[in-house]
Amino acid sequence: DAKTTQPPSMDCAEGRAANLPCNHSTISGNEYVYWYRQIHSQGPQYIIHGLKNNETNEMASLIITEDRKSSTLILPHATLRDTAVYYCIVRAMDSNYQLIWGAGTKLIIKP
Amino acid sequence: NAGVTQTPKFRILKIGQSMTLQCAQDMNHNYMYWYRQDPGMGLKLIYYSVGAGITDKGEVPNGYNVSRSTTEDFPLRLELAAPSQTSVYFCASRRTGEISYEQYFGPGTRLTVT
Numbered sequence: 001d002a003k004t005t006q007p008p009s010m011d012c013a014e015g016r017a018a019n020l021p022c023n024h025s026t027i028s029g030n031e032y033v034y035w036y037r038q039i040h041s042q043g044p045q046y047i048i049h050g051l052k053n054n055e056t057n058e059m060a061s062l063i064i065t066e067d068r069k070s071s072t073l074i075l076p077h078a079t080l081r082d083t084a085v086y087y088c089i090v091r092a093m094d095s096n097y098q099l100i101w102g103a104g105t106k107l108i109i110k111p
Numbered sequence: 112n113a114g115v116t117q118t119p120k121f122r123i124l125k126i127g128q129s130m131t132l133q134c135a136q137d138m139n140h141n142y143m144y145w146y147r148q149d150p151g152m153g154l155k156l157i158y159y160s161v162g163a164g165i166t167d168k169g170e171v172p173n174g175y176n177v178s179r180s181t182t183e184d185f186p187l188r189l190e191l192a193a194p195s196q197t198s199v200y201f202c203a204s205r206r207t208g209e210i211s212y213e214q215y216f217g218p219g220t221r222l223t224v225t
Binding site for chain 1: 214215216
């Protein structure tokens with residue numbers, strides 16, 4: 001599985017867009033990019049996933065570069081409740097779906 | 112739906128004791144997973160199951176055992192607890208063939224071995 005690199009921490013002002021980067025330069029053609037978040041020791045929560053097209057849902061947008069070597073998760077209007085650790089995971093969509101988790105990015109939303 | 116439930120929420124064990132962490136889901140998901148998370152780290156997969164009667168090892172299975180006799184339940188057994196098993200344990204499940212491959216997580220069990 002491709003390895004991902006994320007900054008260990010980021011700050012963002014409440015109400016602004018939070019842009020979380022992820023590098024995955026060794027990603028393979030059949031590997032998807034998944035994002036999960038974990039709010040203060042709760043179980044992780046799925047946010048979004050994508051293969052090569054940009055994706056948007058009610059929680060966030062995912063922008064994947066054309067060469068697929070990096071991506072950005074965008075929370076359009078961050079709130080204090082978005083303070084969490086955000087995990088970027090690259091994985092092929094096989095039947096067992098074992099996710100390999102890194103340390104993630106600690107996002108702190110400031111009032 | 113209650114989703115994924117885990118019991119107990121907290122537990123302190125002495126070295127050498129045994130215990131079972133319970134996990135149940137009411138979403139009729141075939142796939143279930145056990146992870147552990149050490150402080151400041153990501154999750155590591157211990158065991159997983161693709162359906163009743165079928166289990167397989169993940170990344171860190173040593174010191175643990177699992178069983179899957181029903182679709183709903185996936186207990187994790189710790190035999191001869193060691194301080195290295197102090198961690199937060201998460202259970203997760205997902206549908207078969209779900210295009211998003213979203214995993215649903217329980218609230219976790221915080222285990223301390225002293």
